[in-house]
Amino acid sequence: MSEKKNRWGGLLRTLSVAKRSATKVRDGREYDPQPRRASDGDAIRRRRPEGLRSPSPEDGTPAHLSPPRPGLSHTQSSRRRPRRPEPAIRHRDRDVSPEGPEGRGGGGVDGDRKGRKKEDRWHPLTEWPPSGVSSTEELNATYATALIARGAPRHKGHKRALPYRDEDEFFAFYTTSTTHPEVEDDVVYPPIFQKGPTDRADLHDSMVKLMSMKVRHFPGAGPPDHPWESIEQPSYAFCYGSRPGTITLNHWASLNSEMPPPLILGDPGISIRDVELEVIMERIQELEIRGIIDDADESALYRSLYKKFIRDPDRGRYSHKPMERQITDLVLVLSKPDWIDYTKARNMVPTRYMYDPVNIKTEEFFKFFHQLLFSLELELRISWKEHTDASKDALLKQLPPRVLWSLALARRWREYVRIDEFGKHPGDVLFRYKRRGKQVRMLKRFAQIMKWPNLSQTLERLRERDEDNALDTISSHALAFFSGLVLPGPTFPFLIMNSLIDIDPDKATDDLALLSPMHPNCGFQYRGSTTYWTSTSIVGKVLAPKCREVAGWVGPAAPSSDLARNQIARIRTRKSKATHQQLSPGDVASMAERSDPLGPPAEVFPAQEYSLPIRDVDDVDDTIRIERLILRPIPEAAGGISRTTTPAMGSVHSLGRTGTPGTNGVQRPNTTSPTPGPGPKNGSLRRPDVPRTPHAPMTPGPSGAAPGSYFPPPDSSPLQAKSSGPKTFDASILFAIDTESWPLRLAHDVSFITAFPCQDGPHPLWFDYTHVVVRADEVVGVRDWGGISGGGGGIGGSAPAISYGAGRPGSSGNWGGRLGERTYGGKKLPENTDDPEKVLVVEAFGVADNEVLARAWCAHWGLSAIVADVRTTCMACAVREAYAATLTVVILVDDSGRERDD
Structure with missing residues (x-):
């Protein structure tokens, strides 16, 4: 002792x-004078196409365009490669014009701008190279930054040690993003809670303020300025993305942290x-x-x-x-040790110890x-x-x-x-709750946004209870919500929803009484007319584009005939096999370099190394519609417990890739967990042509389909009496593409990351940020993009012979292919056999069903994705953010004129 x-x-x-640590001031902002270190490992230069080489006085090839280092293959020179070796100029020195090179860089800082009016330099780009710039011109660092990188987001990774732990074994990942060009490499980016563009959802509008708390908190304190300042980890102040069903890049990085198990005192x-x-x-x-x-x-x-x-x-x-x-x-x-441990999920509703004294x-x-x-x-x-x-x-x-x-x-x-x-x-004991009035207004607004089926009677009962000062006698969850005694972390969504359910006078809500934060990946159906899903469930993530997201809930969504009229559904998912999507310490350290708008550092930047990707948002596909949500119940194992690979909530202090209890209160599944029942082998997509019967077992696909390919049969029968207790289900969505049905299983718990907004776009894209574009109706033909099942089209894999048998929906041609080639309705499909970093860009413009299809395809194959609204983030910046996050899928959407099914 x-x-x-x-x-x-x-x-x-x-x-x-203690005194404040010494800082320096630059442009009115404090910054750490310690320079940023280069990432560990050998610096591997990126290979450039032969046609992009320009002569030099020595051997006809500039130093920064020379071939890759001997002994390194092109696939080794991957996203995780840091940068060109020994650059003659660093990005933070771009305010100094390099001396010596011919072309635009040789005229000094102002020499490359002669004859150009200032107001003409910042007009949005419509072509590349822009007017007045030759395709063979070499831009110096200053002009290239102004022309290419102005307003483009810069993403920086942070690895921070944990108290009492070995920093090599346990650590936390964070990211910061900014579009301010004056922020230099060796200065920590300003707080994300600054005025300006952000990828976060507004904490007030999304009703999640109580989910986060600063470590050094005081009355009236605002939300954390940085994600590492929160008591809960990962920080829920930086969790929800600005688009429904998405998270931020910082939260994606935090999920890859290695957090320790709880301390035993x-x-x-x-x-x-x-x-x-x-x-x-x-x-x-x-x-x-x-x-x-x-x-x-x-x-x-x-x-x-x-x-x-x-x-x-x-x-x-x-x-x-x-x-x-x-x-x-x-x-x-x-x-x-005999005190109440609030780090454990079962104790995170503290009002159960004071309810009903x-x-x-x-x-x-x-x-x-x-x-x-x-x-x-x-x-x-x-x-x-x-x-x-x-x-x-x-x-x-x-x-x-x-x-x-x-x-x-x-x-x-x-x-x-x-x-x-x-x-x-x-x-x-008699208590008084200072926040009760504000919480009553919040619950009323929540019910209205969610379009609660029994809205009028529920709001009337809420008014009566409030007038009688009886809101604290409803339930322990209602007491926690109305009193404001909400611990930071993932329990708040269940407190607000359970409060609404408990106040609703309809007796049908008795079947929803077991809605618990111990099972976060869940949802429920109410009155057979609508469903609601948590933001953490894969069903909520996929259906979110057609719904509203508030307070950690997605809804109202379409009902399912596979559920009872009033029933809780727990969704079984498995962890994605795409291990290349996990961030490593090296990926975090090199994030800024790997996603730099200009590419690796160099003395000059040839204009022909960049292109301007601009998509036609008016060229939309209006042939995709959601037919129905399919929920197949999982047979219960011995003892009446359903086998599920989505574990219940664990501790709020440790979340790691090993499946240990997590800091966000949700335990991540182990790779050794049992996988879902019969389903598509290798994630195979096949359109069944055989008749289906309601509640029939999983049926094999048609002749010609890959062996082991199965699909859940849709239940076309009307809603009938079913057991109303909570059950675990496998989820899938049936789509209609040109009037033909296509099922996609929501088998993997993937994430969708909101792209950080850019300014002064569109921006050019460096040639080595490789990508390929497909339309939403074509994405179902892209097979095994991440190589997660070891088949063709994957990273490091080769394309096998393919025979799809069934024709493309709405076309007379067949799916067909040969070794190394796939076609879809006569069009050659993209493959990912040559470049392990190639990003698949899915154009989901038009109706929200297109975006739902793209998200469902990601959940089917186990690929997380960046979701970018082209009104706020250009395609080039979205692709670069995918490189920063080590992801290989980008979904482009255009919300202008889109109406959600509220």
Whole structure:
């Protein structure tokens, strides 16, 4: 115990006199003067086409256009290759015009701009090269940056160490993005919460503010400025993308972090005094009234704590009056293993320990408020006026997770709850909720946006309950929501939805009572007329373009005849086999270089190495429609438990690629988990031509289909009485393409990332950002793009012989192909056999069904994708972001004129 106390005491004594670290100021902004280091590993130059070489005085080939280093194949020189070796000029030096090269770079900073009017230089590009620039011209760094990279997003990866852990074994990934050209490489990008373009959803409009909290939080504090400043990890302030059903690039990177398992803390040996409930409530009420006591001295705080609640272990030897010793003792007290552990998912609804005080167990009620009191005392001392902001930050980052989450609950209590009356028994306590009115308005707005089927009666019951001050007597989830006692993390979506369900007077909602955050990948059908899905479920992610997304829910969506009139559905998925989509520490370190708008650093940038990809958004495909959502129940294993590869929620402190409990509260599936039942072998797509019967088992495809190819039969029967209890299902969607049916299984839990908006687009694209474009109706013919099943078209694979048998929907021609070639309706299909980085760009312009088809195709094959609205992000920037995220699919959409099925 003495060793622990000495460690905490030494840390706190150091922090009490801590000063802000030295910084430098440039253009009114503080920045870290330490220069950014190059990524580890050999620098491998990218190979350029023979036709792009230009002469030099020595051998006719400039140094930066020379062939690849001997011994390295083209496939080795992949996305994860850093950059050209030993560049003569770095990007941050582009304000200096290089000397020596002929062409536009030889005239100095202003020499390349002679004869050009300033207002003409920044007009959007419509062709490449632009007027006045020769295709054989070599641009210097300054002019190339202005012409090619102006307004293009720059993505930078961050790897940060974790307290008490080996940084080589456990670490967290983050990203920052910006379109400000004045931000240099060695300056940390400004907060993402700055004014300007962003890929995040607005926290207020999306109703997810309570899902995140700063580590150093105070009343009135806004959301975190950076993703590493949140208590919950990954940070939910940087989770939801601006498009429905998407996440941000930062959240995608955070999902690849290697987080440690929870710390196991022993009994610190600090003795706690026996105290009555009435004494605890009196002290909590005093702290609520006085708040943060700025004028309190160490002696007064010492007497209030040690006289009634803690025994001074060293009384008579040396004093514990110094503030750092009081903080140390409180940290040790809250580290005792018998307190409530709010890092565990089953404890993340803390109001269950105070709901219905008359009938609750007195021991649980007492423990909850005893722990709350010590958390409030610790928060009071950390916020002491003598402590600097730097010392507070350093201390909070070193706290054990259990202690930090107890502080989170204390902060919510201090902001939103008051004790009006109390006595010796739990039934004597009367609470007042400061945030109740705001939460009532939020729930009303949520029900209206979700177009709740029983909206009028539900809102009337909400009004009655509010007038009677009876909202806290409905359920523990409703109490948590209306009181504001919401811990940061993934539980809030279930609190708001369960509150709405509990208030709805319809008896049918009794079948939805088991909606739980322990099973996050789920949804439900209500009244047989509509379905709602969580934003984390693959069904919600895929159907989101036709729905609204708010508070972590996607809906209203089309009903399913495979569900009972009122039933909860838990969706089974498996982890994608596309391991190349996982970010490694090297990928994060080299993210800025791998996605640079200009390509690798060089002295000059030949104009012929770039092209201007512009798509015709008016050339839309209007032949795709969603027919129905198919949910096939999974037979229950022994003991009545469904076999599922989508695990229930685990701890909120560790999320890793190994399937350990995760920091976002959701456990990621292991690669060894059982895979879904009968389904398409290797993800094969085949259009069945055989009759189907309702509720029949999975049927094989037609003759000519690959062996082992199966499809779920659609249930064309009317809605009938089915078991209304929660069940686990395999999901698929049946599409109509030119009036023919095409099923796609939502078998993989993939993610869709909102592309960061660009400015002054469209932007040119460097030639080595290889990509190929297909239309939405053609994507079903693209097979195994990621090479995840070892077949043709995959990374490093070869194209096998293909015979599709059935014809293309709406055409008289057959699917056909030979070794190394595929066709679709007479058109040769793209393949990915020569370049492991090639990005498939899917044009999903037009109706929302096109985007749903593209997302369903990704879920079928197990490929995550970048989703870009061409009104805000040009195609070139979307492709570069795919390279930054190590993804190989981009979905282009155009929301202008599109109406969602609200």
